[in-house]
Amino acid sequence: MTDLTWIDTALKSARPQAVAALLRFFRGDLDRAEEAFQEACLRALQSWPEKGPPRDAAAWLIFVGRNSGVDEGRRSRKHVALPEEDILTDGEDVQDDMAERLDGAQYRDDILRLLFICCHPDLPNTQQIALALRIVSGLTVAEIASAFLVSESAMEQRITRAKRRIAEAGTEFATPGAVERAGRLGVVAAMLYLLFNEGYSASGGEAHIRKPLCDEAIRLSRLLLRLFPSETEIMGLTALMLLQHARADTRLDGEGQIVLLEDQDRGRWDIGMITEGLALLDKAMRHAKPGPMLVQAAIAALHAQAAKAADTDWVQIERLYATLEKIQPSPVITLNRAVAVLKASGPEAALEMIAPLAPALANYFYFYGVQGALLQELGRDEEARIAFDRAIALARTPAEAAHIRQHLDRLGQKIA
Amino acid sequence: MLYAILCYNDEAAVEAWPKAKDDAVIARRRVVTDKLAEQGRLGPVLRLMNTTAATTVRYGAEPVVMDGPFAETKEQLLGLYVIDVASLEDAIEVARGMAGRDGDGGSGAFEIRPLRAFIPDTVQRETMIS
Numbered sequence: 001m002t003d004l005t006w007i008d009t010a011l012k013s014a015r016p017q018a019v020a021a022l023l024r025f026f027r028g029d030l031d032r033a034e035e036a037f038q039e040a041c042l043r044a045l046q047s048w049p050e051k052g053p054p055r056d057a058a059a060w061l062i063f064v065g066r067n068s069g070v071d072e073g074r075r076s077r078k079h080v081a082l083p084e085e086d087i088l089t090d091g092e093d094v095q096d097d098m099a100e101r102l103d104g105a106q107y108r109d110d111i112l113r114l115l116f117i118c119c120h121p122d123l124p125n126t127q128q129i130a131l132a133l134r135i136v137s138g139l140t141v142a143e144i145a146s147a148f149l150v151s152e153s154a155m156e157q158r159i160t161r162a163k164r165r166i167a168e169a170g171t172e173f174a175t176p177g178a179v180e181r182a183g184r185l186g187v188v189a190a191m192l193y194l195l196f197n198e199g200y201s202a203s204g205g206e207a208h209i210r211k212p213l214c215d216e217a218i219r220l221s222r223l224l225l226r227l228f229p230s231e232t233e234i235m236g237l238t239a240l241m242l243l244q245h246a247r248a249d250t251r252l253d254g255e256g257q258i259v260l261l262e263d264q265d266r267g268r269w270d271i272g273m274i275t276e277g278l279a280l281l282d283k284a285m286r287h288a289k290p291g292p293m294l295v296q297a298a299i300a301a302l303h304a305q306a307a308k309a310a311d312t313d314w315v316q317i318e319r320l321y322a323t324l325e326k327i328q329p330s331p332v333i334t335l336n337r338a339v340a341v342l343k344a345s346g347p348e349a350a351l352e353m354i355a356p357l358a359p360a361l362a363n364y365f366y367f368y369g370v371q372g373a374l375l376q377e378l379g380r381d382e383e384a385r386i387a388f389d390r391a392i393a394l395a396r397t398p399a400e401a402a403h404i405r406q407h408l409d410r411l412g413q414k415i416a
Numbered sequence: 417m418l419y420a421i422l423c424y425n426d427e428a429a430v431e432a433w434p435k436a437k438d439d440a441v442i443a444r445r446r447v448v449t450d451k452l453a454e455q456g457r458l459g460p461v462l463r464l465m466n467t468t469a470a471t472t473v474r475y476g477a478e479p480v481v482m483d484g485p486f487a488e489t490k491e492q493l494l495g496l497y498v499i500d501v502a503s504l505e506d507a508i509e510v511a512r513g514m515a516g517r518d519g520d521g522g523s524g525a526f527e528i529r530p531l532r533a534f535i536p537d538t539v540q541r542e543t544m545i546s
Contacts, residue, residue, distance in 0.1 A: 013428045219432065225468040226428075229484030238468065272532060279469040279530040282504040283483065 007048055010057045011041050015138045016223060017058035020110035022065050028171035030135065030163055033065075040065035108227040109175055115188040115220070117166055127162045129195045134159050137216050147198070147210060185228065189237045189293055192217050192224075196241050200248075214245050225280075235284035236294030242277035243300035246270040258403040262309035274304045295324045314343035331360040335370055347377040365394040369404060381411050418459070422493065427466055462498065463533040473508060474525040479515035481508055486527035494524075504528065 018040065022033040040061040054060040118132040130148065133139045139147075145155035176184060199213025221238045228234055250264040281297050299320045306312040321337035334357055342350035351374045354367070361367035372387035388408050395401035430438070452458040467485035474480045501507050511526040 009429050009432060013426070013432065219428075222431065222466065222468050223428070229468070230482075235468075235483075275530070275532065276465055276469060279465055279504070283469065283471060286505060286508075 004045075004049060006053070007045060010048075010053055011044060011061075012138060014058040014061055016111050016114065016136050016220070017107065018061040018065060019135065019138075020114035021058075021062045021107065023114055023171075024110050024173060025062075025066050028167075028173065030166065034135065036065035036068055037061065039068035043068070109181070111223070111227060112176075112181070112184055112188065113171070113173075115191070115224075116184045117171055119187045119191045120162075120166055120169055122165055122169070123162050125191075125194050126198075127158055128191050129198055130155065130159055131162045131166075132191060132195065132220075133213075133216070136220065139216075147213060182231075185224070185231055186233060186291075188224070189221075189233055192221050193237060193241070193293070195220075196244075200244060211245075211248060214241065214248065217241055218245065230287075232284040232287045232289050233291040233293045235280045236291060236297040239277040239280040239284065240293055240297035240300055242273040242280070243297060243304050246273035246277065246304065252399065256399055257406075258399050261303060266307065266309075269304065277301065277304065290323060290327065292324060292328045295320055295327065299324075312343070314340050318344050331357045332364070332366075335361065335364075335367055338374075339370060342374060342377075347374045350374050351378065363394060365391055365396065365400060368394065369407075372404070372407060376407065376411065385411055431466065460498065461533075461535040462531050465530040465532045467529075469530050471504060471508065471528045472525050473511040473515055473528065475515045475522045479512045481512075485529075486525050488525075491524060498531070498534065504530075 015037065019033055019037050022036050023030065026032040026036065043064050044057075044061065048054070114136055115132060118135060119128050123131070126148065130144050133144050133147075134141065141156050141159060142152050144159075145152040148155065150158075196214050196217035199210040199215075199217065218238065218241050221234065221241060225231070225234045225238055246269045247261075247264060249270070250266075250268045251259055253259050277297065278301055281294075281301050284294050284297075299317055302313050302317050302320075318337060318340035321333060321340055325333050325337060335354055338350040338353040341353055351371075354371060354374070357367065368387045368391035372384045372391060375381075375384035375387060385408065388404050388411070391404045392401050392408075395404065433441075449458055449461060470485040472482045472484060472486050474482065499507060499510055501510065507528050511528060514526060516522055
């Protein structure tokens with residue numbers, strides 16, 4: 001067999017399970033868990049092409065990684081004795097035993113724990129995401145550095161610092177209770193959504209949309225949903241990301257300029273992702289337990305279901321934003337609600353709604369973008385120009401700046 | 417004789433395929449199915465959505481509805497229905513009806529899976545039955 005990409009795929013897909021279990025085995029020593037996983041991968045690359053893939057790749061990697069790590073600890077030598085291949089590939093009993101243990105609830109909590117420790121509250125958001133990409137997804141430091149547009153050494157430093165912080169904090173290995181588990185899931189869901197957004201609207205640099213980050217966030221979210229099939233917020237998160245990602249190819253034009261939702265070519269939205277998102281939403285709604293992710297998914301669904309921009313149910317969207325505001329009060333949500341108010345009730349009401357937000361959103365690009373657009377609709381061109389100028393100053397990507405410049409150009413034409 | 421061919425794979429791996437690869441796999445299979453269709457020997461073709469979108473209804477005194485796919489390994493796939501209803505709630509109602517409400521001695525479960533793709537029946541039945 002010459003095409004060995006299947007091994008890469010198998011290793012990538014087994015990584016979260018394997019590293020998570022190894023982390024428990026090595027009592028929270030991240031570096032050791034990662035090294036053990038690396039050893040197991042090397043061994044897989046030697047053994048799998050010849051013997052074929054094991055029935056349960058994650059179990060195989062955990063078993064091998066655990067043994068390699070044990071040996072390393074004992075001898076602290078580079079040369080590591082690995083278990084006999086016969087035990088691994090022919091000894092079905094060993095695999096069955098491992099697989100059985102993996103099926104347990106402990107295994108779910110392992111993965112959740114691995115994601116959760118990346119979300120340590122002391123770590124800034126970008127470090128949480130970088131750490132998750134490194135540890136859970138297994139991206140190289142170079143790959144993460146290029147996604148965040150920083151030098152490799154800077155990213156290396158950030159990740160090292162983040163790991164140290166986590167090591168100092170210690171890891172809780174007791175099996176979480178229901179409340180603790182739900183809390184962890186909420187924190188992890190928020191982090192995965194940040195990761196998604198990092199790909200969806202990059203915070204700096206030329207590449208406005210970085211799809212691989214979105215794909216990775218969706219992959220991890222589906223993984224969580226497989227482990228926690230009844231969690232409505234994880235259903236909501238997965239649905240939300242799918243519904244938004246379905247529009248990825250239509251959000252920029254050929255020149256890399258932003259295309260607004262109302263101007264996007266809806267025929268090119270990914271119908272597969274939309275139907276999956278809607279199915280997950282449908283499933284979650286049965287529980288009648290509205291959480292922030294679920295409500296946002298419901299909003300995204302209303303956009304996705306409108307065949308034309310003019311068909312959008314803005315009244316319902318406005319109601320959903322009001323619900324979201326209640327669950328999770330935030331000036332950014334109110335700003336979004338104001339856009340729905342604009343469509344449902346006109347610019348006057350919307351402008352009134354955003355007026356109190358100015359102090360909180362003084363450094364927020366979208367605030368001035370929305371304010372400018374509302375003022376422009378009301379014919380208050382001079383004030384609109386001031387708002388747009390501020391927005392340009394706060395733009396994080398050339399595409400954002402160019403988009404506001406179009407507004408300014410239109411104002412210029414009107415005045416000229 | 418009518419046969420069903422059931423497709424199994426690791427869905428996490430298939431999800432991770434780039435679109436080009438997914439398209440290539442489907443195209444390769446279509447070489448086979450198109451030929452069958454020409455001969456009137458292709459029945460419905462369907463692709464299921466991921467198991468994350470699944471809901472399971474299990475027989476009981478009152479049928480129990482659970483999120484997630486059917487996970488037991490001691491039971492086997494015995495048959496399937498394709499239904500066209502407005503929502504998951506309606507589909508669950510149908511499955512509940514099939515399970516019966518009063519513990520009529522039935523057992524087993526129905527896994528409800530949204531369809532990602534469905535190509536309707538093109539079999540010419542009389543030739544298949546003869």
